[in-house]
Amino acid sequence: MLANTISTDDFLKIIKNMQEVIEANEEYLAKLDADIGDADHGANMVRGFKLVKERLTSLENPNVGKVFSTTGMTLMETVGGAAGPLYGQMFVKAGRLVKEKMEVKKKDLADALEAGLKGVQDIGGGAIPGGKTMVDVLDPVVKVLKESANNEDITLMEALKEVREVAKESAKRTIPMLAKWGRASYLGERSKGHQDPGATSSYLLLRTILDTLNGEVGVKIAKYAESDGGILEEAYL
Amino acid sequence: MLALLILSHSQDVSRGVKEICLQLAPEDVVIEAIGGTKEGRLGIDAMKVLTTLEELLNKSDGVIVVGDIGSTILAAKNALNLCSAPSKVRLADSPLVEGSIVAAVEIHLGSQLDEVLKKAEEAKLINKL
Numbered sequence: 239m240l241a242n243t244i245s246t247d248d249f250l251k252i253i254k255n256m257q258e259v260i261e262a263n264e265e266y267l268a269k270l271d272a273d274i275g276d277a278d279h280g281a282n283m284v285r286g287f288k289l290v291k292e293r294l295t296s297l298e299n300p301n302v303g304k305v306f307s308t309t310g311m312t313l314m315e316t317v318g319g320a321a322g323p324l325y326g327q328m329f330v331k332a333g334r335l336v337k338e339k340m341e342v343k344k345k346d347l348a349d350a351l352e353a354g355l356k357g358v359q360d361i362g363g364g365a366i367p368g369g370k371t372m373v374d375v376l377d378p379v380v381k382v383l384k385e386s387a388n389n390e391d392i393t394l395m396e397a398l399k400e401v402r403e404v405a406k407e408s409a410k411r412t413i414p415m416l417a418k419w420g421r422a423s424y425l426g427e428r429s430k431g432h433q434d435p436g437a438t439s440s441y442l443l444l445r446t447i448l449d450t451l452n453g454e455v456g457v458k459i460a461k462y463a464e465s466d467g468g469i470l471e472e473a474y475l
Numbered sequence: 476m477l478a479l480l481i482l483s484h485s486q487d488v489s490r491g492v493k494e495i496c497l498q499l500a501p502e503d504v505v506i507e508a509i510g511g512t513k514e515g516r517l518g519i520d521a522m523k524v525l526t527t528l529e530e531l532l533n534k535s536d537g538v539i540v541v542g543d544i545g546s547t548i549l550a551a552k553n554a555l556n557l558c559s560a561p562s563k564v565r566l567a568d569s570p571l572v573e574g575s576i577v578a579a580v581e582i583h584l585g586s587q588l589d590e591v592l593k594k595a596e597e598a599k600l601i602n603k604l
Contacts, residue, residue, distance in 0.1 A: 311522055314521035314525070314553060315513070315521065315523070316520075316522075318512055318519075318546070320546045320549050322521045322546070323521045323550045323553035324549065324553075326522070326553055327553045327556060327557070330557055331556075357556060361553050
């Protein structure tokens with residue numbers, strides 16, 4: 239990888255690592271979803287990414303756009319629940335912004351993820367930050383990437399480090415929120431005090447971009463508090 | 476001619492609703508029913524929704540989509556957002572059975588897409604008793 243671009247091969251590694259990270263955190267995601275959902279987010283994501291990994295391994299003439307769209311189509315086919323359409327939409331819309339590209343720069347990644355976020359909001363009832371959803375992580379991350387895209391002084395790696403930090407903090411920030419969209423919104427006040435599973439899986443996926451480029455395989459949330467589902471400790475696989 | 480796409484978490488429900496519609500609107504109405512996951516559990520294959528929507532767009536003048544709840548509706552919106560002709564698709568905010576029946580009858584009567592949508596959504600207000 240050149241210092242300021244992410245190549246197709248990089249993304250193939252990144253998304254395959256996403257599969258490992260999701261699988262390592264299946265129980266954690268299941269627990270978060272049991273608290274305010276129907277407990278299937280972990281299993282759904284594991285099933286989806288398992289097939290994604292298979293399909294990417296046999297993908298012919300890959301480019302970044304194809305990698306994203308293959309990932310999105312596969313997720314929408316097999317993840318189930320809300321996450322399938324939402325992550326499917328995110329990856330496919332992002333993929334359309336980087337069609338045919340063999341590598342992407344900061345700006346391409348920013349624009350792609352922004353298109354993905356808009357798609358998620360379009361189909362997800364116009365969700366905005368503050369409603370305890372994956373948008374609570376995606377929105378600030380897109381802002382970080384858009385700002386870095388226009389700033390020559392921030393390198394790609396620095397931008398991705400900030401993405402990882404912001405994504406983590408944003409996922410945690412969903413804990414006290416009242417759920418306004420999605421299944422958790424039916425719980426009303428009872429949704430408070432729990433970290434959102436969709437925001438959490440978004441954080442895990444996004445941090446894997448940097449972790450992969452850094453040469454670290456992936457992260458497992460090693461411990462979490464029973465009372466508030468917050469991230470207490472993380473360990474690399 | 477317009478087409479009707481029926482979506483449910485349950486394959487049985489989607490097929491049953493299609494069957495009812497075909498009883499009430501003769502077989503010249505193109506109806507596809509999708510429900511359940513690939514593994515045969517409750518849920519929906521959002522990819523199949525997208526590909527079926529594209530197929531229906533290829534062989535009709537427009538598609539009316541009726542779904543049950545939750546992730547089915549998300550799958551419908553996902554398909555609408557990614558398909559090649561979103562302007563020829565309408566997602567009806569209707570109860571599944573009643574909305575589908577009204578849509579099928581309206582399509583058979585030759586109503587235009589927006590009229591079918593309007594009537595299908597009015598199904599919410601019909602008093603059954």
